[in-house]
Amino acid sequence: MTVMQTTAETLGPNATRTDICAAPPRRHPRPDGQDHYTISEVVAFTGLTAHTLRWYERIGLMSHIDRSHTGQRRYSNGDLDWLDFVGKLRMTGMPVADMVRYAEMVRDGESTYLDRRELLESTRRDVLTRIAELQETVAVLDRKISFYGDAGRARGTEKRTR
Numbered sequence: 001m002t003v004m005q006t007t008a009e010t011l012g013p014n015a016t017r018t019d020i021c022a023a024p025p026r027r028h029p030r031p032d033g034q035d036h037y038t039i040s041e042v043v044a045f046t047g048l049t050a051h052t053l054r055w056y057e058r059i060g061l062m063s064h065i066d067r068s069h070t071g072q073r074r075y076s077n078g079d080l081d082w083l084d085f086v087g088k089l090r091m092t093g094m095p096v097a098d099m100v101r102y103a104e105m106v107r108d109g110e111s112t113y114l115d116r117r118e119l120l121e122s123t124r125r126d127v128l129t130r131i132a133e134l135q136e137t138v139a140v141l142d143r144k145i146s147f148y149g150d151a152g153r154a155r156g157t158e159k160r161t162r
Helices: 003-011 039-046 050-059 077-092 096-108 110-161
Strands: none
Touching: 039 050, 039 077, 050 077, 077 096, 077 110, 096 110
């Protein structure tokens, strides 16, 4: 089942179909008009550690980060948007090597659109498979919860009739 199907079923037959995933990414709570952030501000915005941010830069997951005249990293709003996307990729379970490969393709430009799409489609298929597995797991848990609820009610009734 897709987001579109779920949304349409939830809203009813007369509702307009909107792809809620097509909305722009949620923006970090950033001060208006600001486009330069220290590593500690990015840590606060993203929840990532400074070590992780430096590691992302070292392995090529982040493109070149600007520096101040004193050598401090200065992240931009674009960098924060990229980190938000990388967080989504992490949640899919995409291996870091594939994320780095994707980042390299982004830096290589439009000629890599097809390869990027294929990588994201493959990741999407993997996510949908995991969702189906989790839905099956939830169904098993629901059956067990129902069983124990029924068994608990039966025991309560049995004690009262004695």
